[in-house]
Amino acid sequence: MTSSVATSSAVPSRRLGIIGSIVGMLALMAAVLPHWIVPIVFPPAPTDQVIVDTGHRIKDRVIARVKGMEYQAPKVEKSAERSWSEASSVTAISLGLLAILLSVLALIFREERLLAAVAATLGTGAVAIEISFVVIGALILIAILYVVANIIGLF
Known part of the structure; x- marks a missing residue:
């Protein structure tokens, strides 16, 4: 009465899920930390x-307008703070x-x-x-424009 039926309970692989979780955590850190660290390293003017x-x-x-000339804005170099912020945004996304x-891929496999x-997640x-962060920046810009337009008397 010995049964030689092999019961193999196959444990699903975890490789892609673990790699995806680690990459996701790095993405979350790249999205949040630079907004705290960059102003400390590169203080604003x-x-x-x-x-x-x-x-x-x-x-x-x-x-320039009074003289009837076209205004030539000076070339502004991209600051290190802006470069780091842009790089962290691209990295996070x-x-x-x-x-x-x-x-x-983990679900497919x-x-x-x-x-x-x-x-x-x-x-x-x-x-x-x-x-x-982009939406908050846009809302702040809209609020500033509204206040300026209200002061000027456009509304």
């Missing part, structure tokens, strides 16, 4: 300096999309669903954070 520079540019434009792709879901979160 003092407010009074920004106001003075803006005043000089406005004065130069007015003088790329890694987020890669994490989502690895999650889909019938790997463990929990790890695939974690990878997809982390990747989606990283992309959503980057998009939310």
